[in-house]
Amino acid sequence: KSNVPRNLPPPVALTIAGSDSGGGAGIQADLKTFHAHGVHGLSAIAAITSQNTRGVTAVHPVPLTHIRSQLEAVFDDFPVAAVKTGMLGNAGIVRLVARELRKRKPAWVVIDPVMISTSGSRLLDEDAIEALIKNLIPLADVLTPNLPEAEALLGHPLRTAKQFAQAGHALRALGARAVLLKGGHGRGNTLIDRYFDERGLMEIHHARLPREGHGTGCTLASAIAAELAKGAAPRQAVRRAVAYVQRALKNGYRPGAGTAFALRH
Ligand code: PLP
Numbered sequence: 167k168s169n170v171p172r173n174l175p176p177p178v179a180l181t182i183a184g185s186d187s188g189g190g191a192g193i194q195a196d197l198k199t200f201h202a203h204g205v206h207g208l209s210a211i212a213a214i215t216s217q218n219t220r221g222v223t224a225v226h227p228v229p230l231t232h233i234r235s236q237l238e239a240v241f242d243d244f245p246v247a248a249v250k251t252g253m254l255g256n257a258g259i260v261r262l263v264a265r266e267l268r269k270r271k272p273a274w275v276v277i278d279p280v281m282i283s284t285s286g287s288r289l290l291d292e293d294a295i296e297a298l299i300k301n302l303i304p305l306a307d308v309l310t311p312n313l314p315e316a317e318a319l320l321g322h323p324l325r326t327a328k329q330f331a332q333a334g335h336a337l338r339a340l341g342a343r344a345v346l347l348k349g350g351h352g353r354g355n356t357l358i359d360r361y362f363d364e365r366g367l368m369e370i371h372h373a374r375l376p377r378e379g380h381g382t383g384c385t386l387a388s389a390i391a392a393e394l395a396k397g398a399a400p401r402q403a404v405r406r407a408v409a410y411v412q413r414a415l416k417n418g419y420r421p422g423a424g425t426a427f428a429l430r431h
Pocket residue numbers: 183184185186191192193215217252253280282283284285289379380381382383384
């Protein structure tokens with residue numbers, strides 16, 4: 167499963183994200199993904215959600231002082247090779263996380279611009295999108311929006327082939343070094359993920375599975391961070407991470423009464 171030698175400490179990755187009490191998405195998905203990749207996972211919890219396979223019933227942002235102290239605790243002690251950010255909740259948290267990342271300068275930063283859950287709950291205040299664009303996205307080595315998130319970041323819908331072709335350029339113009347525009351919210355039997363970097367466009371085509379996965383976005387971004395922490399180049403990290411999520415969803419299961427599938431890591 168992992169090619170990290172047993173006798174050496176594994177690479178270290180940090181997730182800064184929200185807790186999913188249902189164990190399918192968020193911090194819980196991130197740590198499972200890090201573990202499955204043979205990476206030591208650290209976490210700074212930015213928000214606590216009360217949620218299960220049927221949806222989110224409450225969201226509690228963690229106070230800034232305690233997010234800061236979690237970040238200080240982990241950065242002061244561990245050689246953090248890669249950071250993944252997920253659900254951040256509000257503008258103050260976005261700015262705090264950006265400030266810490268600018269100060270600590272980890273080698274790799276993966277930003278998953280989480281905004282709304284598949285079940286329809288807001289996971290980022292609407293007025294925090296500006297802070298995300300201004301403060302956090304310029305720090306991203308890989309930015310991983312789904313289609314609605316890309317539309318929110320760009321401020322216009324993505325419908326035509328031409329708009330898709332330009333989206334990568336426009337998102338990179340916000341300061342992200344590379345952008346993975348996820349195709350999960352598109353239509354058709356083939357799902358197309360589009361990765362844009364300084365070399366241009368790399369498309370990854372795969373079959374759309376007839377099930378609603380919970381935590382696929384969190385898992386994908388964490389798998390990219392884990393691969394980067396282990397030394398993969400970004401394009402390779404993205405290809406492997408997409409394959410990892412595909413496999414985990416194909417082997418997925420319904421852990422609760424709702425229709426959402428959990429990933430098998
Ligand atoms: N809960 C938390 C804490 C998350 O970070 C996310 C996603 O990023 C979700 C829920 C939503 O997961 P999904 O849309 O895959 O159901």
